[in-house]
Amino acid sequence: MISIKNIRDNPQLVQDSVVKKGYEGSIVEINSIDKKYRLITKNLEESRAKKNVVSQQVAESKRNGFNADDKIAEMKKLGESIKSLEEELNIIKNHLKIKLYEIPNLPHVSVPDGESEKDNVTIREWGLKPDFDFQVKTHQDLGRELKLIDFERGAKISGSGFPLYTGQGAKLERMLINSMIDHHIDKYDFSEIFPPVLILEESMRTTGQLPKFKEDMYLSELDNLYLAPTAEVPVTNIHRDEIILESDLPINYVAYSPCFRRESGSYGKDTRGLLRLHQFNKVEMVKFVKPEDSYAALEELVLQAESILQLLGLTYRVIELCSGDLSFSAAKCYDIEIWSPGEKQWLEVSSCSNFEDFQSRRGKIRYRSAVDKKVNLLHTLNGSGLATPRLMVALLETYQTKSGSIIFSDSAAEFLGMKEIK
RNA sequence: GGAGAGGUGGCCGAGCGGCUGAAGGCGCUCCCCUGCUAAGGGAGUAAUGGGUUUAUAGCCUAUUCGAGGGUUCGAAUCCCUCUCUCUCCA
Secondary structure (H helix, E strand, O other): OOOHHHHHHOHHHHHHHHHOOOOOOOHHHHHHHHHHHHHHHHHHHHHHHHHHHHHHHHHHHHHOOOOOHHHHHHHHHHHHHHHHHHHHHHHHHHHHHHHHHOOOOOOOOOOOOOOOHHHOEEEEEEOOOOOOOOOOOOHHHHHHHOOOEEHHHHHHHHOOOOOEEOHHHHHHHHHHHHHHHHHHHHHOOOEEEOOOOEEEHHHHHHHOOOOOOHHHOOEEOOOOEEEOOOOHHHHHHHHOOEEEEHHHOOEEEEEEEEEEOOOOOOOOOOOOOOOOOOEEEEEEEEEEEOHHHHHHHHHHHHHHHHHHHHHHOOOEEEEEOOHHHOOOOOOEEEEEEEEEOOOOEEEEEEEEEEEEOHHHHHHOEEEEOOOOOOEEEOEEEEEEEEEHHHHHHHHHHHOEOOOOOEEOOHHHHHHHOOOEEO
16 A cells, blocks of 8 residues: 555646556546545544533532532433444545555666566576587476376366476475575575465455455455465465564565465466466565665565575576566565476566555554654565476576486585486 | 463553553663763653645644443443454363
8 A cells, every 4th residue: 555645745747647547547636535534534523623612511520429410411412413424434534545555566666667578677697508419308298208297187177277297396396496495595584484375355355455455365265364375465465463573674585485376367378288288386475664774675585595596506587676566565576487398488486575654554563763752654575486387497408418317416406405307 | 273461652661541642671862970981860751644934944733551342421441243362271
């Protein structure tokens, strides 16, 4: 949620800014609802102030044994008008809230303008696309031949988009998750979290999945619980409705969770093999930082995600998303894409975003300043570190040999605790 | 699933219809005292919305004692529903 004050003070600026992110509503309209809201609030408060005064007078009369019938009659009347004002205010307040929750975050000034992914900017590349002196196989071929992934049986159990990892494939998946978590803990200063993955509506609202993206998620209707699309949701909500001491910041969490996505809008796009799934595994980093530190934290976050790819020896590039490609909640975002020799395309394995105070305003995640003891919204960030399916794709395809086996580089082997798959 | 107990400020904890935005304590901040340390004395110390304002300063005002309803002229206090925590039973 963006600040209502911002909407009041710079409606046109906000409008121009959110249009870049595909927002179709009218900020001016929201502004006029807000004006009405404030007017009624003022009326209501004046009535309540009067009520408080008269109520005191009644109490005093009673205490001194005087009759207060006329005052009580006045209170009765006041009470009725307060009630009707409250009802009116409630309707407007809800209306306003719905509108505010639908406004995307504003892009940071440094974000390049653009409409779609074609306007994204490549920041840097690492590694070279590998050459092969034989016919390269795709991860699907390799997965089938080496009995690492059983797509057919996965589909038998849960439908398409739910891969079944078997044997060495299952082990590789597990080692990836494990090693990435350990890496973040050992090398950087992350605390480990193992979150629940069935999520309350409220938590989904904090991070911005709700109300707009309900159809992207799985929902257990009987319980009104959503399946987490990313560990970002439970982990960010750890501190919902809390006031954190400044001395405890920054807080850095790393968490593994399975991720569940309906992918309702992406039929037929990159659906081969592990490229796009309904369930996948991901290690996620989440940071809670002071506002003035958040952009430095974002750069750091990207480097932390990249460090894994360097150890794994996978070719990648870092992309800065343009305003039009930025997600609903993000103010700025870098994607990391790795090279898939089999698919011959770049695959996104990480998305590192600064949400500024967008999520913390929704979830009331605040901190108390050590200097003036004031309470302020903090900034939240998160980044994948990393999502496993496409990592698996690149690992298998990059380290395949002529004989059809997989032999990892020394560095990757050390990271994974596995040297060879055959 | 059944029976109880309970959710109050940063924390602990009192209050059980009007004088309570909330005693007392801890913590924290500032000041005083003590040549360090330990101890002592004093003052201050909620969040959020609205108004005013150059101001996130100050001032005015409203709301908030798990959440939502209700009773009442008036609710932290009484009633109902929900929720969470704890104890006991199945």
